[in-house]
Amino acid sequence: MTRDEITSGLAEILEEVAGVNPDDVAEGKSFTDDLDVDSLSMVEVVVAAEEKFGVKIPDNEVQNLKTVGDAVSFIEAQS
Amino acid sequence: MSRVDVVVTGLGATTPLGGDVASTWDAMLAGRSGVSPLTQEWAGQLPVRIAAQLAVEPTEVLDRVKLRRLDRSEAIALIAAQQAWADSGLADSGLDPERLGASVGSGIGGALTLLAQDDILEASGPRRVSPHTIPMLMPNGPAAWVGLELGAQAGVHSVASACATGAEAIALGLDMIRSGRADVVVAGGTEAVIHPLPIAGFSSMRAMSTRNDEPEQASRPWDKSRDGFVLGEGAGIVVLERADHAAARGAHIYARLAGAGITSDGYDIVQPHPEGAGAIRAIAKAIADADVAKADIVHVNAHATSTPVGDLAEIKALHRALGDHPVLTATKSMTGHLLGAAGALESIATILTIRDGVIPPTINLDDPDDGLDMDVAANKVRHLDVPAALNNSFGFGGHNVALVFTRP
Numbered sequence: 256m257t258r259d260e261i262t263s264g265l266a267e268i269l270e271e272v273a274g275v276n277p278d279d280v281a282e283g284k285s286f287t288d289d290l291d292v293d294s295l296s297m298v299e300v301v302v303a304a305e306e307k308f309g310v311k312i313p314d315n316e317v318q319n320l321k322t323v324g325d326a327v328s329f330i331e332a333q334s
Numbered sequence: 335m336s337r338v339d340v341v342v343t344g345l346g347a348t349t350p351l352g353g354d355v356a357s358t359w360d361a362m363l364a365g366r367s368g369v370s371p372l373t374q375e376w377a378g379q380l381p382v383r384i385a386a387q388l389a390v391e392p393t394e395v396l397d398r399v400k401l402r403r404l405d406r407s408e409a410i411a412l413i414a415a416q417q418a419w420a421d422s423g424l425a426d427s428g429l430d431p432e433r434l435g436a437s438v439g440s441g442i443g444g445a446l447t448l449l450a451q452d453d454i455l456e457a458s459g460p461r462r463v464s465p466h467t468i469p470m471l472m473p474n475g476p477a478a479w480v481g482l483e484l485g486a487q488a489g490v491h492s493v494a495s496a497c498a499t500g501a502e503a504i505a506l507g508l509d510m511i512r513s514g515r516a517d518v519v520v521a522g523g524t525e526a527v528i529h530p531l532p533i534a535g536f537s538s539m540r541a542m543s544t545r546n547d548e549p550e551q552a553s554r555p556w557d558k559s560r561d562g563f564v565l566g567e568g569a570g571i572v573v574l575e576r577a578d579h580a581a582a583r584g585a586h587i588y589a590r591l592a593g594a595g596i597t598s599d600g601y602d603i604v605q606p607h608p609e610g611a612g613a614i615r616a617i618a619k620a621i622a623d624a625d626v627a628k629a630d631i632v633h634v635n636a637h638a639t640s641t642p643v644g645d646l647a648e649i650k651a652l653h654r655a656l657g658d659h660p661v662l663t664a665t666k667s668m669t670g671h672l673l674g675a676a677g678a679l680e681s682i683a684t685i686l687t688i689r690d691g692v693i694p695p696t697i698n699l700d701d702p703d704d705g706l707d708m709d710v711a712a713n714k715v716r717h718l719d720v721p722a723a724l725n726n727s728f729g730f731g732g733h734n735v736a737l738v739f740t741r742p
Contacts, residue, residue, distance in 0.1 A: 302461060
């Protein structure tokens, strides 16, 4: 799966869970500062991403996933 | 010391009769029933297969993402509060948020969320349980969301007194303003528990009507053939405001909330006191608190839920507390029983009766019970000048709440 494909997969999740416009989702964007995803919604994003990409994202890893690019890299490395 | 006067400056509701106050009131005056068959698959196995379901789904009003974090009871409280707030004209009034409070209760709380998330827990395990579960099911959730939406900082409270909740929440709002803790309180009740478990629970108590083949005739307070209440869902919210605050900004004033009386039976967990002793004391306290005479109360919006015992116990209490002169109505005949929202919705009906000089009908009162020895607006509206009126609410647990509204 390419980084672009992972990004667009995340964009779908972010739209479903937090109402984020998919056009706003890019690797450089911060989940909290740019996309307005709060901590409870982030939990939903993580669980949905695990299901969608068939990966495990441990709770202690979530705090390192500041940007969409961080999440893409983590998922890319796991899958 | 002169007492602080409190007035009503905004109304909001979403009910089985309409998505707002105007449509609900029109339907009440037309004598329309909001009760319909439950067509959901789960209803097939239940002894009760009718309910008064919302006329307008929250999905038609609030956006999808917001609704993901709201229990149905929270969503409809928010919708009603937004309407009441807009109606009050307070949005751009420069009100200090530290002088704004909220008092919004629910009889049962976020049961739909609790049960839905339990299904997820059983089927898919703990990790799949939504992180929004707790704020969705906590009983203070509706009050908290309403407070958050409006930025209320004078205190957010959630009364729980079963079917007296909506009225008691309004009484608490009155206290908050009288005691100087707030200038404005957004107050009312909400309930959304149309689900097999609450229905099974109430019907195991033999409290609900099983007139499944005639949904619109099922809620029939004071009629000889009544056989229990019909479960309804909805929310009602009023904006309470210190009278001089409302006057200073030239607000439209619907009515005065002149007084409240709250008592407890100390008798039985679900049965009302046989002589209505607690109800009589609540009504007497409300009248004294409002500083009106019995004779001034020309109309009562009764609690009357369509149960065999409760309906007549209230009549006895009204007779003792007021005499036989008031004209009664039971709007639950049309709305069903909104539990924790009932007292708030019926307060709104009482306020509009004062405003319009018209009492909505008690429908389905075809064969009045022999014990009904008071005048009821049966089956059609009654035009009457109503300078002062009473709204009764009683709840499991022995809660009695009476509110007196008067013309401003």
